[in-house]
Amino acid sequence: MARYLAQIVMLGAQVVGKAFSRAVRQEFAASRAAAEARGRAGRQSAVASGMTGLGLQEAKDILNVSKLDAAEIQKNYENLFKMNEKASGGSFYLQSKVVRAKERLDEELKIQEMENQQKTSETGT
Numbered sequence: 682m683a684r685y686l687a688q689i690v691m692l693g694a695q696v697v698g699k700a701f702s703r704a705v706r707q708e709f710a711a712s713r714a715a716a717e718a719r720g721r722a723g724r725q726s727a728v729a730s731g732m733t734g735l736g737l738q739e740a741k742d743i744l745n746v747s748k749l750d751a752a753e754i755q756k757n758y759e760n761l762f763k764m765n766e767k768a769s770g771g772s773f774y775l776q777s778k779v780v781r782a783k784e785r786l787d788e789e790l791k792i793q794e795m796e797n798q799q800k801t802s803e804t805g806t
Contacts, residue, residue: 735785743782749790758783 741747744757761779765771
């Protein structure tokens, strides 16, 4: 009787172990696929952040924009650039920050445009 009980316990443990290992493998595969998808989109943005030294949110905060609208970005850029001109008592440091923020947002607009073109070409073919 004890032998049969031990065999049943061993068989049950094997079944549970195999199911658990299969579930872990599936979870790793799903996690890897999600990370690759995020990585492709985030990689370009990270490169743009590295080039200008500013993050996307920081650049938005500097130019006081909430969404990526080229006209609003340009308007705020020109206003802040003029306000911080050294000749009118402004700060060269702040003016440089405004320029870097504009460059960062311009890069993000280019990235979004390229992604939209890729999506269009993928759905068009």
